[in-house]
Each structure stands twice: as C-alpha cells, then as structure tokens.
Amino acid sequence: xxxxxxxxYEFCSGCHSCEIACRNELEIxxxxxxxxxxxxxxxxxxxxxxxxxxxxxxxxLCDLCAERVEAGGIPACVMHCxxxxxxxxxxxxxxxxxAEKGSKGAIFVP
Amino acid sequence: xxxxNSIASDVLAATPKTGPVNATEWKTQxxxxxxxxxxxxxxxxxxxxxxxxxVHVKDGVVTKIEGDxxxxxxxxxxCPRCLALKEYIYHPDRIVHPMKRARADRGKDKWVECSWDExxxxxxxxxxxxxxxxxxxxxxxxxxxGREANNWYxxxxxxxxxxxxxxxxxxxxxxxxxxxxxxxxxxxxxxxEIDYAAKFPLRYDDPRFTPPEVVLxxxxxxxxxxxxxxxxxxxxxxKRRFGTKIIHVDPRITWLGTRSEEVLxxxxxxDTALAMAFIYVLAHDDxxxxxxxxxxxxxxxELVERxxxxxxxxAAEICGVPEEQIWRAARLFGNAKPSSVCWGLATDxxxxxxxxxxxxxxxxxxxxxxxxxxxxxxGMGDDQGNVVRDGGSxxxxxxxxxxxxxTLELALKNGIMSPETWFTKRVGVDxxxxxxxxLWTVQPDEFLKACETxxxxxxxxxxxxxxxxxxxxxxxPQRWWKALREMDFNFACDLFMNPVIMACCDVFLPVASTIxxxxxxxxxxxxxxxxxxAENKCVQVGDCKSDIEIMRMVGKKTYPDFWxxxxxxxxxxxxxxxxxxxxxxxxxxxxxxxxxxxxxxxxTGRLRPDxxxxxxxxxxxxxxxxxxxxxxxxxxLPYYEDPAYGPVSMPNMxxxxxxxxxxxxxxxxxxFHSEHKQVPSLRQISPYPEVDINPADADRLGIEQGDxxxxxxxxxxxxxxxxxxxxxxxxxxxxxxxxxxxxxDGNEPNLFGAFKSNINILMPTSVNAKTGFGNTFKxxxxxxxxxEDNNDTNFPAxxxxxxxxxxxxxxxxxxxxxxxxxxxxxxxxxDEIISAxxxxxxxxxxK
Numbered sequence: 001x002x003x004x005x006x007x008x009y010e011f012c013s014g015c016h017s018c019e020i021a022c023r024n025e026l027e028i029x030x031x032x033x034x035x036x037x038x039x040x041x042x043x044x045x046x047x048x049x050x051x052x053x054x055x056x057x058x059x060x061l062c063d064l065c066a067e068r069v070e071a072g073g074i075p076a077c078v079m080h081c082x083x084x085x086x087x088x089x090x091x092x093x094x095x096x097x098x099a100e101k102g103s104k105g106a107i108f109v110p
Numbered sequence: 111x112x113x114x115n116s117i118a119s120d121v122l123a124a125t126p127k128t129g130p131v132n133a134t135e136w137k138t139q140x141x142x143x144x145x146x147x148x149x150x151x152x153x154x155x156x157x158x159x160x161x162x163x164x165v166h167v168k169d170g171v172v173t174k175i176e177g178d179x180x181x182x183x184x185x186x187x188x189c190p191r192c193l194a195l196k197e198y199i200y201h202p203d204r205i206v207h208p209m210k211r212a213r214a215d216r217g218k219d220k221w222v223e224c225s226w227d228e229x230x231x232x233x234x235x236x237x238x239x240x241x242x243x244x245x246x247x248x249x250x251x252x253x254x255x256g257r258e259a260n261n262w263y264x265x266x267x268x269x270x271x272x273x274x275x276x277x278x279x280x281x282x283x284x285x286x287x288x289x290x291x292x293x294x295x296x297x298x299x300x301x302x303e304i305d306y307a308a309k310f311p312l313r314y315d316d317p318r319f320t321p322p323e324v325v326l327x328x329x330x331x332x333x334x335x336x337x338x339x340x341x342x343x344x345x346x347x348x349k350r351r352f353g354t355k356i357i358h359v360d361p362r363i364t365w366l367g368t369r370s371e372e373v374l375x376x377x378x379x380x381d382t383a384l385a386m387a388f389i390y391v392l393a394h395d396d397x398x399x400x401x402x403x404x405x406x407x408x409x410x411x412e413l414v415e416r417x418x419x420x421x422x423x424x425a426a427e428i429c430g431v432p433e434e435q436i437w438r439a440a441r442l443f444g445n446a447k448p449s450s451v452c453w454g455l456a457t458d459x460x461x462x463x464x465x466x467x468x469x470x471x472x473x474x475x476x477x478x479x480x481x482x483x484x485x486x487x488x489g490m491g492d493d494q495g496n497v498v499r500d501g502g503s504x505x506x507x508x509x510x511x512x513x514x515x516x517t518l519e520l521a522l523k524n525g526i527m528s529p530e531t532w533f534t535k536r537v538g539v540d541x542x543x544x545x546x547x548x549l550w551t552v553q554p555d556e557f558l559k560a561c562e563t564x565x566x567x568x569x570x571x572x573x574x575x576x577x578x579x580x581x582x583x584x585x586x587p588q589r590w591w592k593a594l595r596e597m598d599f600n601f602a603c604d605l606f607m608n609p610v611i612m613a614c615c616d617v618f619l620p621v622a623s624t625i626x627x628x629x630x631x632x633x634x635x636x637x638x639x640x641x642x643x644a645e646n647k648c649v650q651v652g653d654c655k656s657d658i659e660i661m662r663m664v665g666k667k668t669y670p671d672f673w674x675x676x677x678x679x680x681x682x683x684x685x686x687x688x689x690x691x692x693x694x695x696x697x698x699x700x701x702x703x704x705x706x707x708x709x710x711x712x713x714t715g716r717l718r719p720d721x722x723x724x725x726x727x728x729x730x731x732x733x734x735x736x737x738x739x740x741x742x743x744x745x746x747l748p749y750y751e752d753p754a755y756g757p758v759s760m761p762n763m764x765x766x767x768x769x770x771x772x773x774x775x776x777x778x779x780x781x782f783h784s785e786h787k788q789v790p791s792l793r794q795i796s797p798y799p800e801v802d803i804n805p806a807d808a809d810r811l812g813i814e815q816g817d818x819x820x821x822x823x824x825x826x827x828x829x830x831x832x833x834x835x836x837x838x839x840x841x842x843x844x845x846x847x848x849x850x851x852x853x854x855d856g857n858e859p860n861l862f863g864a865f866k867s868n869i870n871i872l873m874p875t876s877v878n879a880k881t882g883f884g885n886t887f888k889x890x891x892x893x894x895x896x897x898e899d900n901n902d903t904n905f906p907a908x909x910x911x912x913x914x915x916x917x918x919x920x921x922x923x924x925x926x927x928x929x930x931x932x933x934x935x936x937x938x939x940x941d942e943i944i945s946a947x948x949x950x951x952x953x954x955x956x957k
Contacts, residue, residue: 011346013333013365015779020193020791024174030790042363042837050368052837079186080177080193082333082343084350 002109003064005075006094007056008085010104014039014054018077018086025065025076034061035077056086058110064088133180136646136701143168147178147701149643150192151631152257153605153623155576155782159336160631160643161188162702163195167648172196172625181702182313183341183640190780194791199623199651203788203852204605206652209618216595217613217858226653226663232617233573234667236599237271240570246272246527247535248570250557253278254577255285256782258629259603262657263575264550268521269672270665274536275569276551279590280583281885282878283545283554286338288458290637291548291883292467295738298726299481299488299717300637302474304450306344308633308640309487309705314351318709320483321352324371324446328359328470329381329888330454333366335777337455339633339640345452355446357439359384360456361773361888362802362844363837372439375839376429378773379753379889382462385469386748387425388440390417392476397444399478406712406724407475409735409747416747428750430839448484449477455775461877461884465748468736472748475732481709488711489638518550524672537566542882544742555876558586561593572614574602575621575657580610581864582784582848585873585885586825588865588906603660606788609864612856620654622647627656628679630697642703658682744881753889754877755823764891768823770807772892774869775847784848799849799867800833803894807841808834813896820897821845823872823890826909829900830867843894845869847887859905866904 014037022034035056042052056077058064065075069088073079078086087097091109098105136147144167149160162181166174175195179186198204208229209221240248249271253263255278267276278287293301304325310316325345332342348354349369356370359381367373376384392398393414403410422440426433443449451474457467479485521527538556539546545553561569572594577583584590594600594614601617602610611618629645655663658679665673676682680694697703708714715721724730728737740746752758756771780792787793801821803813813819815834820827821843830845838844847870851863865871870887877886 008350011350011369013343013346015333016190016795017188017193020190021176021188023791024176024193024196030794042365042368042835044836050363050373052363052365052368054365076176079179080188082187082189083346084185084187084343 001090001092003069003088004091004094004107004109005058005064005078006087006089006097006105006107008101008105009053009055011083011085012037012054012056013083015082017080017082018056021076021080022062025068026061026063028061032061033059035059055106056081057106058108060110062110064110133701136644136698143173146625146646146648147180148625148646148648149181149631149702150195150624151629151643151645152259153576153621153785154191154195154198155254155256155785156191157256157335157337158258158339158631158633158635159183159341160339160633160641160702161192161341162186163188163192163625165625165648170649172199172649175625182311182704183308183344187343189336190792190795191782191786194786194789195623195625197789197791198786199625199649201606201788203607204651205607205618205620206654208620208653211616213599213616216616217861219612219856221618226655229617229619230660230663230667233601233619233664236571236601237664237668240598241272244568244570245531245535247275247531248567249273249572250275250277250552250569251573251575252276252577252579253575254579254583254783257576258631259576259657260635262661265517266573266575266661268517268527270661270668272521272527272531272669274527274532275557277554277557277572278549278551278583279554279557279577279579281555281585281873281875281887282459282461282883283549283551284458284463284883284885284887285455285583286458287545287549288463288883289453289467291544291881292457292464292471294548295733295736296468296471296727297475297480297488297732299711300490301338301634302451302453302471302480302486302488303340303634303638304345304452305448305484305487306341306348308341308344309707311704311706314347318483320448321348322354322446322448322450322484324355324357324443324449325452326357326359326443326449326473327366327370327452328385328454329456330452331360331364331366331777332452332454334779338635339638340452355442357443361839361842362776364776372435372442374429374431374435374439376431377756378771378842379460379462379756380429380750381456381460382466382469382748383420383425383428383750384431384436385466385473386417386420386750387422387436388443389413389469389472389476390421391437391440392444392473393417395441395444397441398476402478402480403476406731408727408729408731408733410476412747413472413734416749420750428752443473444477448479448482450474450479450484450486456888458883459775459885459888461754461879461886462751463884464739464744464879464881465750468734468739468748471732472734475734480732481711483709487638487707487709488717489634489636489707490711490716520672524669526669526672535567538882542878544744544881545883547742553882555878555882558589558593558875562589570598572597572600574600574604574610574615576604578608578610578784580613581608581850581868582870585870585875585887587868587870588826589875591906603657605654606852607856607862608784608852609850609856609861613858613861613864619660620652621660622651622654622656625649626651626654627658628683628694628698629656629658630683630694639705639707641705642697644698644701646698646701739881742881753886755886755891756889760891768891768893769841770892770894771842772821772823772845772869772872772890773842773888774845774873774890775887776844778846781848784850787850788852796846799830799846799869801830801846801894802833802835802838802844804838804840804842805834805836807843808832811895813894818897818900819894821869821872821892821894823892825874826871828865828867828869828871828904829897829902830869843892859903859908861903861905863900863903865906866900866902871904
C-alpha cells in the first residue's frame with residue numbers, strides 16, 4: 001500500500017517549520033520546497049466568524065522521506081511540526097484518520 | 111533506539127517515555143557521526159524554552175540539526191529558528207575572531223582582527239583606567255532580552271567591573287519587569303504560567319493534571335514567541351486533545367484568535383478597563399471561589415468596590431469592544447473549571463500596565479485556580495533556582511549560605527563593589543525606587559538622561575552583551591546613538607556585526623552559540639521551572655568563546671582575587687550559576703530533568719522563605735489590595751488611566767496631524783527581535799518589515815499591499831511595507847519592530863539601514879507610570895502615507911532629529927502629564943514600611 005501524508009489543517013498554525021525541516025532533509029536550495037505552507041488570508045465570513053487557514057502540502061520534490069522511513073523513522077516534516085498536525089502512514093491509515101476527524105482534513109500523495 | 115514512528119504518528123495520544131531514566135544518552139556514535147542530545151537556549155536569542163535538539167556532527171562540523179523526539183515538552187518539534195541554526199552558526203558574515211577598531215573610526219568598517227589576549231587587555235585596561243579616573247560606576251553594561259546573557263550582564267557589571275549600572279535600555283523596563291513586580295508584590299511564587307503539565311515526566315498523562323477548560327490569553331501571541339519559557343504550541347495540543355477554549359484579548363485578530371472562542375479586539379492601551387470589567391462580571395454573577403478568597407486573599411471587598419466604577423458598559427466605550435461580548439467572555443471565563451491566565455508583554459508596555467497586572471493576578475486568584483491543576487501555576491521563584499536537588503524539589507528556606515549568595519552579595523563580600531556605590535550610584539532608582547526594588551539595574555529612561563546631561567555623573571564606558579538598542583529595545587534610538595558615540599570606550603560580546611557595534615564599539619569579542627558551549631537552560635529563568643535542560647557543547651566554531659569564559663578572562667584582569675579561583679566554566683557554573691541545582695555532570699547525563707513540582711505550594715509552605723503556609727507577602731495572602739504598591743505611593747487597587755498618547759489624552763493632535771493609533775512589536779516565528787535577519791531561510795519568510803493597515807484606511811490613503819509607506823510621530827519617522835489586512839481595526843496600525851538590513855552597507859550614514867525601518871524612532875522615552883515602569887510601544891499615535899521607496903538612510907545626524915523643536919513640544923506635554931519636578935519618592939526604610947492594619951497571622955490561615 002502506498003504511503004501518504006494527512007494534515008489536520010484546522011490547526012496548521014503556519015509556522016513554516018515543515019518547509020525548513022524538509023529542505024534540511026533533502027539538502028535542496030533556498031528557493032526549493034519539498035513542503036510548502038499555503039495561506040488563505042484572513043477574512044470575516046458572512047456570520048462574522050473569522051476565517052484564516054494555512055495548509056502545508058508536499059510538492060513533487062517530496063519522497064515522503066524514504067530514507068528516514070527505511071531506517072525506522074518518520075518524515076522530517078511530521079516530526080518537526082509544532083502543532084503536530086501532520087501524520088504519515090499508508091493511504092488506508094490516513095484515510096481512517098481523515099474519517100475520524102470529519103472536517104478540515106486532507107490527504108496528500110506527492 | 112526509540113521507535114520514532116510510534117511517537118510521532120500519533121503523538122497526541124502517546125505517552126512520551128522520556129526523562130533521564132530510559133532515554134538515549136546525551137552523546138552517541140552512529141557510524142562516523144556523533145549525535146548530541148542538547149536543549150537549546152542561546153545565542154541566537156530565544157526565551158529559555160529549552161527545546162530538544164539532536165545535533166549530528168562529523169569531523170567537528172555540524173551535518174544536521176533536528177528535533178529530539180525524546181524531549182518531553184517539544185517531542186521532536188522545532189521552530190524555524192532552530193531548524194535554521196546551521197545557517198546561523200556557519201554564516202559567512204559571522205565574526206569568529208576578536209576584533210578591534212580605533213576610536214576615531216567609529217561608524218566605519220575598519221575593524222582588524224586581534225588575539226583574545228590583546229582584546230581582553232584592551233577591555234580590562236580601559237575599565238581599570240576609567241575606574242581609577244572616574245569611578246567604577248561610570249561603566250554601564252547593557253543586556254537585552256531572552257538570551258542567556260540576561261543572567262550574565264549584572265554579573266559582568268557587579269563582579270567584573272564593580273559597577274551597579276547594568277542597563278536594560280527599553281523605556282520603562284517594559285518587558286517582564288512589571289509582571290515580575292506584580293507577582294512579587296501581590297503573591298510571590300516566581301512567575302505565574304498556564305498549566306500544560308510541563309513539570310511532569312508523564313506530561314498530560316500524569317494523574318495529578320487536569321486540563322484547563324478555558325485559557326485567557328491576554329496581550330500575548332504564545333505560538334510565535336514562546337515567552338518566557340512556555341512552549342506556545344501546547345495551547346494547540348490542549349485544544350485538540352482536551353477541547354480547551356481560548357479567550358484572546360488583542361488589538362489584532364491573530365491566527366490563534368481565529369481558533370479562539372472569543373476575541374476581544376481592544377483599542378491599544380485600554381486593556382485595564384476591560385480587565386476591571388471582567389472582575390466586575392465575576393463579582394456581579396458571583397463566579398468566584400469564596401473559600402479561596404476568604405482563606406488566601408486580602409482586599410477582595412475593596413477590589414470589588416473599586417471595579418464598580420468600570421461596569422462592562424463603560425469598558426465597552428473605552429475599549430471599543432461590544433458590551434455584550436464583555437459579559438459573554440467574562441462569564442465563559444468565570445464558569446470554567448479550571449481556568450487559567452496567560453498574560454503577555456502588553457501588560458508591561460503600558461503606563462497603566464501595573465494596574466492591568468493587578469487585575470490579571472486577581473483573575474488568576476479569585477477563581478480559586480491559582481497553583482491548582484489546570485489553573486495558573488506558580489514556581490518557587492527563589493533566586494532563579496535552588497529548587498531542584500537530587501531530582502526533587504526543596505523548600506525555599508533550605509538555602510545553603512554562601513553557595514547561594516547573590517551576585518550583589520558576592521560583589522560586596524569580595525570588595526569588588528562597595529555598599530556605598532550600590533546604594534548611591536545606581537542611576538534612576540532614587541527617582542523610581544519601585545523599579546530598583548525588584549530589578550538590579552538602572553531605570554533606563556533616567557539613565558539616558560544621565561548620559562546626555564552628565565548628571566548625576568558622566569558615563570565613560572559601556573558594554574553590550576545580547577543587546578542592540580539602536581535597532582531594537584530603545585525608544586528614541588537616535589538619542590541613544592548620539593549618547594553612546596560619545597563614550598570613551600565601548601565593547602561588545604556578540605556573533606554578528608550590528609548597528610550598535612558598528613556605530614559605537616572599539617572591541618568585538620565573538621561569542622559561542624547554544625550548541626558551542628556547555629550550559630543550562632531553565633524555563634522561565636528559574637521563576638517557574640518546568641525542567642532543567644543541559645546545553646551540551648557539540649562543536650567549536652572559529653575562536654568563539656562562551657559568555658562565561660569571556661567574563662572569566664576579563665574578570666581575571668580586573669578583579670583577579672575573585673576570578674582566579676575559577677579555572678573552567680564548570681567551576682564557575684557549579685559555584686555561582688547552578689548552585690544547589692544538580693551537579694553539571696548529572697544535568698548533562700539527564701539532558702532533561704523535570705522539576706516535578708507539586709500543585710498548591712501555598713498550602714505546603716513552599717512559597718515562603720520561612721516555610722510557613724501562605725504567600726510571601728506582608729499579609730501572607732494574595733494581596734488584591736497591595737501594600738507593596740502603597741509603599742511606593744501607587745494606588746493599592748487597580749484603576750484605569752487612558753494612554754498618554756491617544757484619542758482621550760490628545761484629541762486635537764489625533765484629529766489633525768496624527769490620526770492613527772500605533773501599536774507595535776507583535777512577535778514573528780522567524781525572528782527573535784533584532785536577530786536572525788541575515789539567516790536566508792528565515793529572512794525568506796519576512797524579507798521586509800510590514801505595517802498592518804485596515805483596507806478602508808489603505809483605500810482612503812491610496813496605499814496598496816506591498817507599497818512602501820512612511821510612518822511618523824512627533825518623534826521621528828521610518829518606512830515599512832504596507833500589509834493591507836482586515837485583522838486590524840480602522841484607525842489603528844501595527845508595525846513590526848527591530849528591523850535592520852545586515853546585507854546593506856554598514857558604514858554610516860547607512861549603518862545597515864538601522865534608522866530606515868525602526869519603528870521605535872517614533873516612540874518617546876520617559877513616558878513612564880508613577881512607578882517608573884511602562885512605555886508607549888503598544889499605544890502611540892502616528893500618521894502614515896505612501897512613500898516611493900526605502901532608500902533614505904534616515905540618519906539622525908543628517909536629519910537633525912535629535913531634540914528638534916516639534917519634539918520639544920512633546921516633552922512639555924510629558925512634563926504636564928507626569929511632572930518631572932514632583933517630589934522625588936524616597937526609598938522607604940524597611941522599618942517604616944506601612945503595616946497591614948489587621949495582619950492575619952500565617953497560623954490562622956485556612957490549611
């Protein structure tokens with residue numbers, strides 16, 4: 001079964017740790033991203049509630065840290081995430097997590 | 111090896127099997143790499159959070175820095191600043207050898223390398239000559255915030271130079287000092303912090319712990335700043351795991367605000383009115399713990415009587431927050447069991463901040479959740495430590511004399527500083543004894559005046575460790591620039607060239623970073639410690655030395671009788687730094703030693719030096735009516751006063767020339783104040799300083815997203831880029847602080863762009879509360895307009911902005927608002943301190 005990343009983006013705080021952790025791991029340049037934090041900027045919804053979302057997602061440079069996983073570890077972005085909203089596992093396991101959360105979750109297969 | 115997958119794949123449910131017993135050793139060999147486990151502090155600047163690092167080293171060079179999954183607090187997580195640490199320590203601009211420069215070349219990049227021996231000779235000889243000619247008190251030592259050097263700058267001052275004048279240059283000592291003062295005056299217990307099970311090896315799974323139902327986050331953004339040792343993202347952990355609710359008080363909508371149950375978007379500087387209204391609601395609805403109030407507090411009735419002047423209807427008008435929201439939020443807080451209070455820097459950076467602090471201490475207390483599970487915890491707060499021995503807590507009265515002498519006592523005992531020097535030459539504490547009573551430094555606004563006027567005496571020498579006041583904490587940095595340029599000798603201990611060193615210094619001593627020296631990190635500076643972390647030396651970079659080694663080297667040349675007893679940093683650490691904490695070897699081997707402090711320390715005699723139950727105050731209770739403030743001629747109860755600069759105090763100026771309220775200094779994850787601007791991965795996140803402006807205001811002024819704008823107040827101007835955002839209210843702008851451009855020309859007049867974007871150019875000094883605390887950084891007035899570019903150096907000498915006429919007008923206003931010629935408040939002799947009228951005996955307190 002192929003692996004995937006699951007993110008609970010209700011609580012991605014947009015700290016950028018995953019981007020730098022990924023860059024360190026892949027040893028890529030300053031303008032390259034294996035993980036990228038996207039922002040949907042703040043606005044007020046019609047009911048007055050505030051909307052402001054960040055979501056970290058893997059680009060085509062992401063190999064889900066094959067080397068780390070091979071050695072018994074987990075992807076660098078998952079380990080360093082400050083809000084602990086990133087998870088790694090099989091697509092099946094990640095789908096179960098998404099189903100459990102029920103809202104503001106996403107699965108990525110880079 | 112631990113199974114990393116099982117920890118992080120569901121870290122929220124996992125119990126970290128960490129702590130000294132089953133953890134990986136601090137140093138392990140894996141193939142041709144050595145992996146060090148260590149806890150981060152500084153440099154680079156950070157609060158003492160002690161995040162867990164695993165540093166991979168090959169042939170003496172760092173190959174990789176990653177998080178430590180075994181660390182009980184951070185559990186593998188790291189923020190961008192530590193993740194970019196390799197870029198920082200091996201940065202091509204880092205200075206790794208001592209340097210000197212002729213005094214005549216100040217402001218010019220004409221540094222030359224020299225040996226450690228020559229550099230420390232230059233420093234020691236200058237100090238000895240100035241001491242001989244003018245007295246040791248004419249030397250001043252500047253420290254900043256956050257870095258370990260917070261601990262060392264009074265030691266440099268008192269023990270290396272024999273001067274009482276250590277300087278924290280922020281106007282009104284407005285960071286942490288006022289909150290420490292509120293804590294010390296009203297209840298003791300170090301520093302109050304929200305409970306996130308941070309002291310227990312089992313963390314959230316410890317059976318003693320109960321999660322907070324509501325956390326009141328006031329004037330603080332803990333996710334970005336992690337002050338003052340709190341791991342900010344714990345709020346997210348508790349929200350996800352326990353459903354903890356957040357009430358956020360902030361002039362801005364922050365991302366955390368969008369995840370909060372209530373956001374009260376106050377007009378900057380009016381928080382005290384809102385906090386008084388919260389107490390009003392709690393008393394009105396009787397949402398308080400009467401057993402706690404009767405048994406452990408003093409002055410509740412007087413407090414309730416006082417807040418009758420601030421019903422939510424009036425607070426709503428002052429703060430610009432809907433009245434019904436104040437009722438709703440205060441009730442949410444009052445009904446929560448347990449509730450916790452997370453107070454922030456905004457408490458300090460206001461002339462009405464002591465009163466806000468008084469209200470927040472009351473909100474922590476009258477609910478009954480002070481030092482209770484899921485409430486607001488207290489620490490032993492005993493002289494920055496002395497609380498862990500052999501892995502367990504000891505009571506505060508178990509201090510061993512001599513081994514725990516304070517820096518001041520050591521200086522006096524060893525004849526390095528005379529009592530007369532300490533009591534009569536510390537600048538500004540005669541006018542502001544309240545500041546002097548809690549902090550061992552000068553009162554900074556008075557110190558600046560002394561530098562400029564030579565009264566009460568002229569200063570001749572300064573040192574900078576972990577402080578870059580021209581770019582960061584100083585108000586009116588142009589005045590500081592001018593005053594510091596005129597000193598006979600200045601030197602700095604740092605890692606990178608910065609504006610203050612380029613403009614003013616004669617010697618540069620290069621400092622080792624957090625992974626280049628052995629040391630200890632204690633959260634909250636030991637005032638409410640979660641754990642004791644080892645900083646383990648992993649690599650050597652250039653000729654850099656630890657702050658302590660540099661201090662020892664100079665100390666041996668100025669006061670050898672005292673300093674010659676220390677051969678190594680460990681000698682000094684064990685003598686004066688760690689004291690009765692665990693011996694260094696044990697700390698290192700444990701990597702992390704949890705404090706494991708119990709709750710309800712006031713019931714067990716662990717807060718008072720005499721071992722009695724209760725709080726270390728005059729009455730033995732939490733003093734909601736504060737005798738300590740009364741002794742410093744401040745109102746013993748909270749009151750509301752509008753900001754010195756604002757629509758109420760200055761309606762005409764705001765109508766015409768300065769129509770915006772300016773607030774500043776919100777924290778960024780990627781920078782620690784003026785630091786990190788040269789680190790590529792971090793600068794990429796925020797390449798330019800940004801000022802938040804509401805879309806309606808921007809539209810009216812023809813300002814678009816990303817435009818350079820000029821922001822100005824009566825004190826000066828600077829330029830930043832516009833960030834047009836609805837998260838700030840109309841009529842209010844928020845500006846980033848401490849921005850300079852290390853990539854630009856360092857020679858004056860450009861001086862790394864030090865004066866281009868520094869928002870503190872707009873901020874006055876000497877706008878302090880009666881106590882000497884407080885400033886305008888969170889509540890100033892300004893105007894804003896579109897600018898073409900940011901090419902103007904804004905150099906003070908070219909602009910003539912030092913004491914120009916318009917600013918003189920402001921000084922006149924300040925004199926009216928808080929007259930300088932009012933009688934100087936004399937320090938009160940101990941035996942004349944006002945006594946509480948009916949001092950309850952400690953023995954009579956409910957047990």
